Amino acid sequence: MAPGPLGPSGSAVVEEAARHGVRLFPLAAGVAERVADTVTSQGLFAIVATVAEPIERLAGARLVLVGLSLRDPGNAGTLVRSAAAAGADGVVFAGTSVDPFNPKTVRASAGAVFHLPLVVAPDPREALEALRAGGMRCLAGLAHGGVDYRVAPLGGPLALVLGNEAHGIDPSLAGCVDGGVTIPLARGESLNVAVAGSILAFAAAGASESRSRVPVEGLAAETAVGRPPEKEEEP
Numbered sequence: 001m002a003p004g005p006l007g008p009s010g011s012a013v014v015e016e017a018a019r020h021g022v023r024l025f026p027l028a029a030g031v032a033e034r035v036a037d038t039v040t041s042q043g044l045f046a047i048v049a050t051v052a053e054p055i056e057r058l059a060g061a062r063l064v065l066v067g068l069s070l071r072d073p074g075n076a077g078t079l080v081r082s083a084a085a086a087g088a089d090g091v092v093f094a095g096t097s098v099d100p101f102n103p104k105t106v107r108a109s110a111g112a113v114f115h116l117p118l119v120v121a122p123d124p125r126e127a128l129e130a131l132r133a134g135g136m137r138c139l140a141g142l143a144h145g146g147v148d149y150r151v152a153p154l155g156g157p158l159a160l161v162l163g164n165e166a167h168g169i170d171p172s173l174a175g176c177v178d179g180g181v182t183i184p185l186a187r188g189e190s191l192n193v194a195v196a197g198s199i200l201a202f203a204a205a206g207a208s209e210s211r212s213r214v215p216v217e218g219l220a221a222e223t224a225v226g227r228p229p230e231k232e233e234e235p
Helices: 007-019 031-035 073-086 103-108 124-133 171-176 193-205 222-226
Strands: 063-068 090-094 118-121 137-141 158-162 179-182
Touching: 063 073, 063 124, 063 193, 073 090, 073 103, 073 193, 090 124, 118 124, 124 137, 124 158, 124 171, 137 193, 158 193
Parallel strands: 063 090, 063 158, 090 118, 137 158, 137 179
Antiparallel strands: none
């Protein structure tokens, strides 16, 4: 904790920390500036244990978001934030995805990383097969070629699979998903992966069995899974 007057809110933090047995250490002048990864920090730092859950933790889930090799911590954090807001039961970071506890990811999630089970799965194929073995349908978010998400069967148990920002979903994973959904666009080639994931998460959360459905027989074409969306600049 940085030195200086605490003020009412700072005093409340000290009192709450003491109530829970948390040890507080004031920082010498200049330390906060050296350890912070932002230009202007709030002056409070904490050391906490991160908890990456096993894929089995999602057994019985109704809605899960799966990010495949997501590289942008801002996108990753936004997905977690939207997943929590939509009532999802967890988020899987598969493949070479960014660390969900990266400081930028944590900030972008607005604290949602502390309220939602996060699974880190180095092998995306194993992760998707585990979700399907647990009774979940896996639908891939496709820039083109999928069923319109507004009429797609988004009732749970459902895992929404979102591809890498620049390359989309690896075509080799086509056999690990049960279909593809697409968000129709009036203009442009594709949406930011965090925006697309947020739209699909809320659509799935609001899906009901009485809505009109169209069957999703596999993917529209295996090549559709691998068709890259408009490239976004990676950090």
